[in-house]
Amino acid sequence: MSTITHFLETHFRHFNARETLDAAKGWRDLLDRGGKMFLTMAGAMSTAEIGVILAEMIRKDKVHAISCTAANLEEDLFNLFNHSEYKMVPHYRDLSPEMEKELYDQGYNRVTDTCIPEGVLRQVQRQISELWKKAADTDSPKFPYEFMYELLDQPGIADHFQVPAEHSWVLAAKEKGLTIYSPGFEDSTLGNIFCSEVMRGRVKNHGAVRHGTEQMQVLAGWYTAMAKAGTPIGFFQIGGGIAADFPICVVPMLIQDMELEDTPFWAYFAQIGDSTTSYGSYSGAVPNEKITWGKLDVGTPSFMINSDAAIVAPLIFAYVLDM
Helix, strand or coil: CCHHHHHHHHHCCCHHHHHHHHHHHHHHHHHHCCCEEEEEECCCCCCCCCHHHHHHHHHCCCCCEEEECHHHHHHHHHHHHHHHHCEECCCHHHCCHHHHHHHHHCCEEEECCEEEEHHHHHHHHHHHHHHHHHHHHCCCCECHHHHHHHHHCCCCHHHHCCCCHHHCHHHHHHHHCCCEECCCCCCCHHHHHHHHHHHHCCCCCHHHECCHHHHHHHHHHHHHHHHHCCCCEEEEEECCCHHHHHHHCHHHHHHHHCCCCCCCCCCEEEEEECCCHHHCCCCCCCHHHHHCCCCCCCCCCEEEEECCHHHHHHHHHHHHCCC
16 A cells, blocks of 8 residues: 555545545546546646646546646646746735735736746747737637647747656646646636737737637537446546536536437536535535536535645545555
């Protein structure tokens, strides 16, 4: 038995700890019976460098498709290209408004204890804007992740990496040929930059980037193909919001709107979050509520972990990897 597996099975016995271990065991069980795992990721997980272990999960075929905020998609590459220029602020809880303004004046954008240099945004902008322009000029639109993959294919790009390549989950996903869904692309730094490039006339139209409903159609095709092959699909959710609420709806969409009544429900569900149902939050909706929406079935193995994803997710991943 590996070190982390032994630790969790010895000490994680009750409350959120037990739920964490049960979710990890359920993930293993799904894979053991030939299933696939769909991972969704909100929050600032890429800034938290989840890629160090998530990339290994992807390489070891423990994750088979991903939906994330466009911010998580881009921030994995920001970290890959400019990690050594980041500034850590461990005392972020004590910052005054004046200290925050000082960081802004120095060209930093703060995410909790991590400050991303504005320069990295402009560096990526110059490179990816050319890819957007080409897509618009040739009427060959792409999804956001496809532009990222194309960027990573540029000659000599590895010379600009400031962290080990194996720590980038986007690079690992590219190498494994995974689809990355990023609904709400406009709610990201690059989404804002893309809009500005169109407004300036540097990219001739908004059609260069394929958006939400097209992503749903691609997801529906993948899910249907897995169903026809008899492959159960699990759903592991980090945080909430559109990254999860968008893809989980593919099942009721196929059943209720496409009238494909033989479509199987998600075969596993787990969520790490700190939102609660008392505020009417979709992100805090407990798994059994999803039964009423046609997403999960009565017998679906389901887990709700109320905790910090930056702590819990790596532990679950390590257990699944048998580290």
